[in-house]
Amino acid sequence: MSAYRASRYSLVIDPIACDGHGVCAELFPEGIQLDPWGFPIIEKGRIPIQLLDHAQRAVTSCPRLALSLVERG
């Protein structure tokens, strides 16, 4: 599955900071869905390399700075 090679990064959300703006799910729908109350559900595991810049955009656009890209050993 070379088309979807995993990066070393995954998304981590700080649920205390998160206010459910939902902008992350718009910018990175491949890895983030919204629950019935409008709060993001993050896909588990490492992000495919091809989608890293989408994930990065979601991280930088969060008005609450609640999303982080974290390197997994």
Added chain:
Amino acid sequence: MAPELTRSSGRRARPSAPDVPAPAGPERLLAGVGADGRMVTLRDHEVRWGALPAWPGSSFLDELDRSGVRGQGGAWFPLAAKWRSLRPTRIKGPVVVANGAEGEPASGKDRLLVHQLPHLVLDGAAVAARTLGASQVFVHVHADAVATMERAIAERRQHGLDPVEAVVVVASDRYLAGQESAVVNTISGQRPATPSFTRIRTVRDQGVAGRPTLVQNVESLAHVALIARFGAEWFRSIGTAESPGTSLLTVTGRWAEPRIVEVPLGVPMGHFLGLGAGNAPGVQGVLLGGYGGGWLTPAQALAMPMTEEEARRHGSSLGAGVLALLPSDVCSLSEVSRVVRYMEGQGAGQCGPCINGLDGLARSLEALAYKPGSLRGGVPLILATCDLVEGRGACAHPDGVARFVRTALSVFGDHAQLHLQRGPCHGGNHPFLPVPRASGRASRSRGPR
């Protein structure tokens, strides 16, 4: 910190055990409880257990490793691995916190330890402080235990026992008071204290005043006090290879007061309840762990060896050592809905999925208990909501509620079907599980804008 070596041979110095016999039976911690139920004074404590041996430097870590003792506050994490994960820097000495502020309403073991055996707890904290080179020690207890703890600390001061004197901090009476990061926030002065987001940096990296912090349950520390005296080999002489030693349980049933028992880990529940492996008459379900634990059928419970792994295999957890035998004459669903509404109110009110999900769960379960006709989405929606809250809070509060609800719907599934087909039953008027009167909510619910 490098272990200190003895001058001559280069081998680690191992202090000799005190000149008193190690407890031989399954009652270890409880073997030190006084007959009058009052605090055991330092004098009586040292008569019973002997003086605390001084393990040099961090030499005790290897003994702790060999003992295999695991944390008794609910996570059941090996103590040695936890202690080793603290990485003190030269400027930031670690902090040790003895946590005796369990929030589980049905548990009484921490209370027994801090009220009656404070010196066993303080011994354990002293061993941790010495081993880790801690610069500060805190004891986190409910208000009613402050006087006892301070008296015990004063006794130790008189005899110059502790290198670092413990400071008593009053815990709030909320369910989450004992949660690791909430404890750190309480010590830092936050009122009411709520958990922090610790998925990237834990309190072991950055806790009290930014220092690496060990938050350890008082029962774990009491076991440490005995391991420091009688050694790992003695500790492992009871229990299983993965779960050695004993554990304190709070057993609640139809009989008078809840009682606290000490049992070897790995022993089937039926054994120490005196019920064998068959069925428990008059019991419809057994709650294991507490309100963040899970339900088992009486047959499952009686046959289950008491280890965290076995509990998890049943979708439950040993948690804070609660064992509640629900009598057959109460409505299980009204019990479950009462507890879930309490847990909803005890949330910190910080994380959207927990705020919304727990309220949804409480509403659905109240409907199922009292107005089954009005339940929308039925049992499947309740289970889906459990999936939706799990793992999505800053702390494990929603995970515990999800576990409680899922196992309840499995164990009391027939009763739920009866409610749905015939309406509410009449067993809801005799509340059994203790639910404290709710203290004020930490903050108001939030939704997306």
